[in-house]
């Protein structure tokens with residue numbers, strides 16, 4: 001019989017969420033014993049890997065779905081956009097702190113300024129964009145947002161989009177402070193620092209099941225071939241799409257009725273230096289009618305390992321795997337008596353979405369290039385390769401006996417705070433710090449959150465309501481992260 005291993009915290013999965021949480025825990029409780037399990041050979045190989053996501057620092061600077069239009073043509077409500085931006089500022093503040101403390105290395109290795117632009121072409125969208133700009137331009141965290149309907153101006157901002165474009169109405173907003181982030185590299189750096197602080201990080205180890213002892217602590221089962229006895233006081237399930245099945249195995253009542261709806265993401269990518277040189281922005285437009293919010297088409301400058309590329313997409317598809325390296329049985333095996341009705345009702349309510357996804361997967365490369373040409377009229381198929389990015393496991397949330405499809409993230413936690421896990425995928429890695437602070441609160445209470453906020457400058461939250469603090473914060477984090485203010 002092997003000796004019992006006892007930890008204060010066990011984290012399942014080594015993506016950006018677990019890496020961020022473990023770092024926060026190590027800062028708050030330096031002497032705590034932490035273990036991280038990762039089923040793949042290296043950390044950050046799922047959604048957090050640079051090429052498995054789009055690398056956008058989501059701050060609602062350009063993503064129109066974060067600020068839906070009003071029903072009556074009045075000024076749209078900026079509440080959600082401001083909240084996302086404030087969460088992103090928490091990430092910036094934390095990353096800046098990590099640079100100063102030597103936890104993260106050179107900022108250019110994982111974050112850089114790439115302006116964010118919204119671009120629309122129909123009269124309805126142009127009217128909406130001008131009203132959106134009117135509201136946001138006055139908000140402290142959106143300082144410097146410009147609006148234009150001039151083809152000359154938009155050509156200067158994003159020449160590739162205007163080259164060869166047929167005459168017609170266009171409008172765009174442009175804001176310099178946008179970012180491109182390599183979340184995979186950031187995760188690796190955080191994990192390396194954690195290892196240097198004696199956090200155990202075990203790769204090629206899959207957690208199969210979680211069991212709560214009557215004392216409240218948790219046993220971590222690694223499958224039948226392992227005879228290790230691992231016990232942890234607190235567990236975080238940062239297993240990406242597999243969080244659902246592990247939380248189900250933990251049998252906490254809070255997971256009852258939940259399901260997961262997986263949507264695969266694909267992109268077109270070019271590394272052709274002549275094309276890449278003509279585009280230095282992340283340009284987001286409107287989602288086609290019937291398309292889910294994460295299908296908003298965008299053309300992005302990416303910098304990964306110091307090399308510049310462009311990506312366009314995403315092209316969505318149906319795939320029952322909950323992780324890119326998951327199993328085709330993930331979806332069927334997640335169905336329980338308690339979530340059967342939510343699953344069925346989501347399928348019925350979202351029939352248009354299912355039709356859209358089926359249409360997407362049956363599109364030929366030629367059709368995908370035609371879609372790209374709506375953004376980049378001069379695009380040629382030979383310059384672009386099509387590739388598979390990560391899986392997004394969207395939340396099916398129980399409401400009464402039915403379910404709704406929720407395009408956000410949600411922390412599911414037991415009432416005793418000993419276990420929590422993360423479902424969902426949006427706005428994702430950009431707001432990892434705000435989400436993991438929520439997990440810290442569930443695990444350790446408000447006082448530890450307060451201590452962390454005191455220690456890390458700029459993590460206070462509702463920054464937009466204080467224009468002086470907002471400006472100060474934007475400037476100071478930009479300086480440390482070597483970004484344009």
Ligand SMILES: Cc1cc2nc3c(=O)[nH]c(=O)nc-3n(C[C@H](O)[C@H](O)[C@H](O)COP(=O)(O)OP(=O)(O)OC[C@H]3O[C@@H](n4cnc5c(N)ncnc54)[C@H](O)[C@@H]3O)c2cc1C
Nearest residue numbers: 013015016017039046048054056207240265390428429430
């Ligand atoms: C196509 C696409 C585009 C996106 N674009 C953006 C973007 O532009 N900006 C943004 O901010 N976010 C974006 N996101 C979302 C973002 O990538 C995710 O929110 C984020 O990476 C999730 O991090 P995570 O740590 O929760 O999950 P992951 O990175 O998926 O990590 C989970 C880890 O858990 C491991 N694991 C799972 N089960 C087990 C187990 N049983 N035992 C041990 N290990 C296990 C997995 O192998 C994996 O390494 C995008 C996502 C996708 C799919």
